Amino acid sequence: AQSVTQLDSHVSVSEGTPVLLRCNYSSSYSPSLFWYVQHPNKGLQLLLKYTSAATLVKGINGFEAEFKKSETSFHLTKPSAHMSDAAEYFCVVTPSSGGSYIPTFGRGTSLIVHP
């Protein structure tokens, strides 16, 4: 079994300040973890993924996430928010091999960026 909890439904930051979007997971298998971004009226785009290599993962547009097994977390961060970062962000978990064929999505976190 696997599950994902995105701890905040909305996060509001000012442009130029750090971003933290929180994600906790549970998985019976060794997990693969992903963050996807969805801009308004668009599809989902991969930001970054963890697949049992380095625990600090760098993604596109300056985002990064750290896999912490002891805390079962995969929080997404960015040092300085841009207006263009305003979007919906989804944390996703799948088994790295075997187990369920079905990715499990978090409910999403809406990032609001103020000028």
Place this chain on the structure above:
Amino acid sequence: NAGVTQTPKFRILKIGQSMTLQCTQDMNHNYMYWYRQDPGMGLKLIYYSVGAGITDKGEVPNGYNVSRSTTEDFPLRLELAAPSQTSVYFCASTRSSGNTIYFGEGSWLTVV
């Protein structure tokens, strides 16, 4: 690379009509999925397939049907459309568990 292609992008249906959302991928992926996303909500799995000829129900399959006659194509059929099926539909595919999931651009469906 085309990736995952969905058609149509927008459609308005009348109650009781039927239609098919088309999805095709050119990455030779075994796993394909159909999700719906309601306003302000996450993604709910409708149906999925782990290979040609194999399909299974997801979380919200009622009112929908799928088929997977080829690796590339995974059409979603809406029978007797209802207002509750007004949503955005996403098709997705992946090579295998643990690999990147690729999404189509979405299909916006309104049932009136």
